[in-house]
Amino acid sequence: MAAVTSPNQRLKISLKYLLLILVAVIFVFPIVFMVVSSFKPDLQLLRDTSSFNAFLPIGDISLDNYFAAFRRAPVGLFVFNSILVTSLTVVGSLFLCSMAAFAFVFLEFRGKEIVLSIIIATLIVPFETIAVPMLMVVNSLPWIGGNGVTWGWLNTYHVQIVPFLADALTVFLFVQFFRDLPKELVEAARLDGASWFQVYSMVIVPIAGPVFATAAILKFLAMYNQYLWPLMVTQSEQFRPVMVGLQYFFQLNTAWGEVMAYLSMITLPVLAFYIFLQRAFITSIASTGIKG
Amino acid sequence: MKSLKLLAATLAFSTALGGAAFAQTNLTMWYHGAGSTVERDLINGIITDFNGSQTDWKVSLQEFPQAAYNDSVVAAAVAGNLPDIIDVDGPVMPNWAWAGYMQPLQLSEGALDGFLPGAIGKYNDQVYSVGLWDAAVAMYARKSTLEKFNIRIPTLEQPWTGEEFNGILETLKSSGEFDYPLNLGMADQGEWYPYAFAPFLWSFGGDLVDRTSYETAEGALNGDAAVAFGEWWQSLFTNNYVPGTSQDMASHETGFIDGDYALQWNGNWVAVKTLEALGDDVLFLPAPDFGNGPKIGGASWQFGVSATSAHPDGASAFIEFALQPKYLAAFSDGIGLIPATAEAAALTKNYAPGGALESFYALSEKQAMLRPVTPGYVFEALEFRKALSDIANGADVVDALDAATDAINADIARNNNYAAAQ
Numbered sequence: 280m281a282a283v284t285s286p287n288q289r290l291k292i293s294l295k296y297l298l299l300i301l302v303a304v305i306f307v308f309p310i311v312f313m314v315v316s317s318f319k320p321d322l323q324l325l326r327d328t329s330s331f332n333a334f335l336p337i338g339d340i341s342l343d344n345y346f347a348a349f350r351r352a353p354v355g356l357f358v359f360n361s362i363l364v365t366s367l368t369v370v371g372s373l374f375l376c377s378m379a380a381f382a383f384v385f386l387e388f389r390g391k392e393i394v395l396s397i398i399i400a401t402l403i404v405p406f407e408t409i410a411v412p413m414l415m416v417v418n419s420l421p422w423i424g425g426n427g428v429t430w431g432w433l434n435t436y437h438v439q440i441v442p443f444l445a446d447a448l449t450v451f452l453f454v455q456f457f458r459d460l461p462k463e464l465v466e467a468a469r470l471d472g473a474s475w476f477q478v479y480s481m482v483i484v485p486i487a488g489p490v491f492a493t494a495a496i497l498k499f500l501a502m503y504n505q506y507l508w509p510l511m512v513t514q515s516e517q518f519r520p521v522m523v524g525l526q527y528f529f530q531l532n533t534a535w536g537e538v539m540a541y542l543s544m545i546t547l548p549v550l551a552f553y554i555f556l557q558r559a560f561i562t563s564i565a566s567t568g569i570k571g
Numbered sequence: 572m573k574s575l576k577l578l579a580a581t582l583a584f585s586t587a588l589g590g591a592a593f594a595q596t597n598l599t600m601w602y603h604g605a606g607s608t609v610e611r612d613l614i615n616g617i618i619t620d621f622n623g624s625q626t627d628w629k630v631s632l633q634e635f636p637q638a639a640y641n642d643s644v645v646a647a648a649v650a651g652n653l654p655d656i657i658d659v660d661g662p663v664m665p666n667w668a669w670a671g672y673m674q675p676l677q678l679s680e681g682a683l684d685g686f687l688p689g690a691i692g693k694y695n696d697q698v699y700s701v702g703l704w705d706a707a708v709a710m711y712a713r714k715s716t717l718e719k720f721n722i723r724i725p726t727l728e729q730p731w732t733g734e735e736f737n738g739i740l741e742t743l744k745s746s747g748e749f750d751y752p753l754n755l756g757m758a759d760q761g762e763w764y765p766y767a768f769a770p771f772l773w774s775f776g777g778d779l780v781d782r783t784s785y786e787t788a789e790g791a792l793n794g795d796a797a798v799a800f801g802e803w804w805q806s807l808f809t810n811n812y813v814p815g816t817s818q819d820m821a822s823h824e825t826g827f828i829d830g831d832y833a834l835q836w837n838g839n840w841v842a843v844k845t846l847e848a849l850g851d852d853v854l855f856l857p858a859p860d861f862g863n864g865p866k867i868g869g870a871s872w873q874f875g876v877s878a879t880s881a882h883p884d885g886a887s888a889f890i891e892f893a894l895q896p897k898y899l900a901a902f903s904d905g906i907g908l909i910p911a912t913a914e915a916a917a918l919t920k921n922y923a924p925g926g927a928l929e930s931f932y933a934l935s936e937k938q939a940m941l942r943p944v945t946p947g948y949v950f951e952a953l954e955f956r957k958a959l960s961d962i963a964n965g966a967d968v969v970d971a972l973d974a975a976t977d978a979i980n981a982d983i984a985r986n987n988n989y990a991a992a993q
Contacts, residue, residue, distance in 0.1 A: 325821035326829070351606050411649055418650040433650060510639050511646035516605070526636030527606030531840040531906070 308334065310546070317344050317539035324535050344540035348528070351537060353516065354544060357524035362548055364439045364520060365502040371444040372498050373491055379445065380453030381479045385465050395454065401447045407507065413442060414511050434515040443502060449494045456490035457483065492556045499552055521545040595622070595629035598885050599654035601644065603872060605634035609905040616901070621892045628885040630656070648672045653877035655886040659700050660762070661870025662942040662952070664692040668699045669946035669989055674878045675699055677887035682894060689869025689939045690911035700873035701890060703899050704908035707935040708767055708867045709855035711827055711835035711845060717854070720746065725856050727937055733774075733803070733861035740812040743833040750822075753813045754832035757963070758823040760816070764956040765942060767836060768804075770858060770866035773940055775800035779955050780979060785945040786988045788979040792955070793972040800861070801958075801968035808963045816960050839931040843907050846927055855930045858938060869939030871908065909935050946989040950982045 311334050316324045318340045327333040348354055382388075383395050417432040432438035460483070468478045484491075506522040513519045525545075528538045600618070604610035611634060618630045633654065635643050641663065647653045648670070659667055667673045675697040683691055683701060692700030717724055722739050725731045731739065743752035756763055769779060776796030780788045791797065807813045814822065827835035828848045837845075845853050858865040874893065876886040899915035902908065903922060909931050910916045921928040942948055958975040962968055983989065 322825060322828075325825045328819070328821040350608060411646075414646055414650055418652070431650075431652075433652065507642075510642055514601075514633060514635075514643060514647060514652070516634065523636070523639060526638040529636065529638050530604070530607050531838075532844065 313539050313546070314543050317536065317543045318342070319344075319536055321534065321536050324539070344534075344536035345544070347534065348537045348540045348544070351534070352524050352527040352541070354524070354541060356517070357519060357521045358545060358548065360436070360518060361503055361520040361522075361545070364436055364505075365499055367436075368440050368443050368502045369495050369498045371440070372446065372449055373494060375445050376449035376494070377453045377484070377487070377491070378479060379450050380457055381483060383450075383454055384457040385462075385478070385483075386475065395450075398447050399451055402451070410507060410511060413508075417442065417512065433512050434518055436518060438512045439505070439509055439518070439520070442508075446498075449498060452490055452494050452497075453487075456487060460486070496553060496556055500549070503549055595626060596882055596885060598628050598630045598656060598880075598882055598889065600630050600632050600656035600889070601640075601654045602632060602634050602658050603637045603640035605636045607906070610902075613898075613902055613905050617893050617898050618889075621889050624892065625888075628882070628888060630889050644672065651879065653879050655877060655880040655882055656874060656889060657877050658872050658874050659692070661689065661692055661700070661702065661873055662762075662765075662944075662948050664700045664873065664875065665694040665944050666946040666949045667875075668694045671878050673699050673875045674880070674883055676701065676876060676890060677884055678891050682891050685912045685914060687869070687909070687911050687935055687939070689871070689935060689941065690873065692870070692873045692875065694944060700875035701894065702871055702873035702911055703893060703902050704871060704906075704911055705869060705935050705939065706871040706908055707839050707869075707931045707939065708770070708836060708858070709839065709842075709931060709934055710858065711837055711842075712833070712854045712856055713849065713852050714854050715852050716743075716833050724854065725859075727857050727933055730857040730865040731859040733859055736859040737803075737806075739834075740807075740810070744810070744812060748830075749833045750826070750831040751812060751814050752833050753807070754818075754823060754826050754835040754837075755807070755813045756818075756823055756835075756837060757814055757816050758818040758820045760956070760960070762952065764959055765952040766868040767838075768959055769942060769955065770868055770938075770940065771804070771861065772797060772800045773866040774858065774861040774863050775803070776863045778943065779951045780943045780945065780947065780983075782943060785943065785947065786983055788951070788976040788983075791976075792958075792979065793969070793976040796863075797972055798968055801962050801972055803861070804959065805962050805965075805968055808965075816963050839909060839928060840907055842928050842931065843921070855928070855934075857934060865938050866940050867934060867938045869935065869941050947979070947983055947986065951979050954978045954982075 315334055315336050316327075318336060319327065320339050320341075320343070323338050324333075327338070332338070379398075383391055417438050419430065420432055422429050422432055422435070422437065432441075464482055464486075465478055468482045473481065503520075504522055505520060509518075509520050510523050513523065525538070525541060528534050528541055602610075602614055604614065614632060618632055622629050641660070644653070644657060644659075644667070653672065657673070659673070664673065676699065678698065678701070683698065686701070687705045689705040690702035691698060692702070714724070716722075720739075720742050722742065723731070723735075740752045743749060756767060765779070772778065777794060777800050778791040778797075781791045808815055822831065826832045827837075828845060839855075842855065858867050874890045876883045876890070880886050894911075896910075896912060896915040896918055899910040899912060900918035903910040903915065903919045907921070907928075909928075910919055910922055913932070916922040916929075916932050917924065920926060922932045923929070943951060945951075954975040958971045961971045
């Protein structure tokens with residue numbers, strides 16, 4: 280770190296930190312509000328919203344909302360479902376999309392630029408426009424599982440996973456990162472007799488930590504926040520994820536305290552995942568010395 | 572020998588019992604109340620009773636959260652896997668019947684005798700759905716406030732006139748004691764708008780669509796009566812009688828109880844909570860009469876049979892079983908809504924004669940009017956909601972109503988007047 284040499288520099292740094300603290304506070308306040316509100320009864324929660332009390336754990340504080348949330352909905356099941364679906368999708372997506380990007384960047388085959396363009400062009404297609412056709416497709420697909428061959432994927436975990444194993448954004452992220460890597464690394468490995476899969480797995484993957492972390496975070500958030508698709512394909516409560524579960528709390532009279540308790544609970548896995556990957560991200564950059 | 576005979580008889584009896592149980596045909600049912608433990612217990616109680624009362628049918632329940640329910644049903648209809656029994660919000664039923672998601676009920680003669688009109692879902696002269704309850708909206712007021720400002724307490728027979736109501740709002744505003752004289756619930760921007768505010772339009776003499784044909788909104792939504800309604804509606808905001816469309820939910824939910832609003836236009840589902848807070852000072856008053864009688868919206872959630880059900884007789888049998896007064900009363904006691912018959916109301920704690928919410932039953936019986944019974948209602952409701960928001964925010968009344976009328980007419984034309992089932 281450069282030494283602070285003049286009052287002018289100190290002032291600049293102080294202002295910079297002040298600005299950063301302000302931005303941090305703005306981003307943290309909604310989370311503080313959510314957690315603090317989860318301990319308050321509904322009437323107090325609503326009344327406090329008009330004052331700074333909304334951010335303070337004062338008044339009638341208890342865990343009642345948490346107990347009530349568990350009575351109202353199978354919270355544990357919803358969190359388990361979301362973590363299962365999200366984890367499997369993220370892992371599968373990182374593998375498939377990075378391999379696809381590897382092929383687009385390092386392999387030579389006819390029409391690859393056109394295929395890549397088509398894949399990236401799908402970024403502008405809103406999911407809502409293809410949701411119904413997708414529903415009809417998955418409803419008529421076969422699946423081989425414990426019960427042999429079954430038709431139709433509704434009310435399963437795989438209907439929430441398979442359609443999202445590959446997506447244009449993740450492929451694009453990997454392509455952009457791989458294009459900036461020195462080509463000599465791949466050429467040297469090939470000269471040493473490495474197969475393409477060995478080049479991918481032993482040369483490229485170890486130095487692609489930053490993009491894997493970034494893609495994992497983005498994919499995790501997208502999958503964990505899925506609402507429309509699971510709503511359409513999970514008619515059985517057994518397979519519903521957290522975001523569909525959130526709707527359990529909006530009845531004729533919304534239980535706002537329980538909503539906040541539920542949101543606090545389902546936010547924990549997201550925070551844990553982010554913190555975990557944030558460390559991996561920094562470690563990855565520090566160990567490779569390669570900028571993405 | 573005697574033991575052998577006894578054993579044989581026991582085996583034969585148990586086999587017969589097992590066979591009978593085994594012979595029950597499964598019926599699937601979807602319900603919108605996931606997250607409401609009270610509703611879950613009630614509906615499961617009815618199902619248990621029904622399954623044990625006969626040997627032909629066995630109903631199993633799948634619950635959905637209310638906010639996600641309609642989308643789930645539509646998705647299931649697309650995928651072709653609707654259950655046998657569904658529940659449907661009353662004004663949406665014609666759309667689902669027209670779209671081929673539902674079929675008429677097979678109820679016994681007289682099964683719906685004595686039911687509130689709002690609890691019966693009729694489309695094309697056939698009953699497609701029936702509700703165990705109805706909902707009603709009332710003008711919430713504090714008796715002490717009305718007395719303090721010498722405001723007449725209206726009755727069903729003599730509701731406030733439009734002019735009288737406007738004067739009351741001005742009196743309350745001039746007092747300076749309240750943030751606003753009236754809370755309309757502008758923060759709740761879903762079906763609340765057409766459900767709660769269309770009755771004002773009806774009372775002025777307008778409507779969302781011409782009900783003689785259901786083929787145009789011309790004249791109904793942009794005629795003189797509708798324009799008069801629109802101007803009155805806008806005056807509520809320009810005179811600061813009510814908070815605008817940016818009203819926050821917290822203010823809507825606690826403002827009346829906290830004394831920020833003198834009056835509140837709200838449904839009976841918050842009546843118990845309000846009574847608990849204000850005691851017998853709270854009054855549930857009829858809607859004002861703007862010239863064509865006081866009106867409130869009718870029809871809440873109802874049970875129906877899906878078009879793809881292979882066992883509509885069994886599904887209808889379950890629904891008819893659920894219409895017993897004891898179940899209507901149990902639902903009312905559980906979730907606070909109005910039981911669909913007077914017989915059931917008498918069994919409840921709130922709606923029985925002398926009960927704290929008795930007035931809501933009378934409101935539903937005397938003032939309730941169904942939202943337009945047409946498949947196009949779903950679209951009309953969206954346009955009406957948009958027009959009301961625009962007018963509240965200062966849009967030209969005639970332009971806003973004309974735009975809504977044109978959009979509704981275009982939708983009706985686009986769907987071939989909603990004439991034929993799809």
